[in-house]
Amino acid sequence: MNNTNWSIDNAHSEIAFKVKHMMISTVTGHFEDFQATAKTHGYNFNNASFQFSAKTASINTKNKDRDAHLKSDDFFNAEKFPELKFTSKSFNGDELIGDLTIRDVTKEITLDVDFNGIAVDPYGQTKAGFEITGKLNRKDYNLTWSAVTEAGSIVVSDTVKLVIDVQLIKQS
Template identity: 85%
Template sequence: MSNKTNWSIDNAHSEIAFKVKHMMISTVTGHFEDFKATAKTDGDNFDNVEFAFSAKTASINTKNKDRDTHLKSDDFFNSEKFPEMTFVSKSFDGDKLIGDLTIRDVTKEITLDAELNGVAVDPYGQTKAGFEIRGEVNRKDFNLTWNAVTEAGSIVVSDKVKLVVDVQFTKQS
């Protein structure tokens, strides 16, 4: 068994965001402010990288306090009972990242588009690796089922949630 190279997320250069349609006419973007992630590779080769990610659901920020409070409630994440959401990868082929996403008490396999932007050494001699990860999940699959309908019959919150993840990892010595 070869020795794995460990990488840890560089929070200052990483962003975990989601986008959801609001009333089918505008898009609301939110971020998780408190998250961590690790990657394990064979050297600097990211084929079959093993990712592990977690975010504190109470760290959600959509730049609207009332909405954030609602998202932390049992209508959505129930941050008190389920403080973390997690993702553990199963495979990465350079294009598709497959793994188990757990939100609340539901774990489902999802497939994300993932691209390794490259590996580079920064001015301080640290080796960095950057990824762009995109995908879409149906929030109802994870028991985030709250909804309301406007007078005109529009659904207030779309079931489809786009994930927009830009992460940079630092190689651990």
């Protein structure tokens, strides 16, 4: 069977993260500039290969000061490290394993995947939908800035939850 190429439908996808703030609330952010592709055997996504990248300067948490801090060397250093990247190693339909590179650190990460199926939209495009979740320790990727409040609360949690909703378009 021939390989099938897929690309991300940016209008119907979101790459988001959630981080505890002061350990009492959760801040959600996302990347606005991202790309992704997949290669499958026909329409079978088992053992598909996935590539993903996001521009770190496109981070958006709905707070300009916080976004500027996240783009600084305390976190992503968007000037020196303009992209974060993910390259898959394996996908079995439920788990996506691959290498995630943030800044100058590459580590293997396992993501949980709900494959929502394949459908043809009203314009004749074949699309595939996924809900992907996972966790990482930000300090593993040299995102090490930390502070403690006067009351002793940690300002930013080390644990980052990933919430990724992806729609792929089959390429002709």
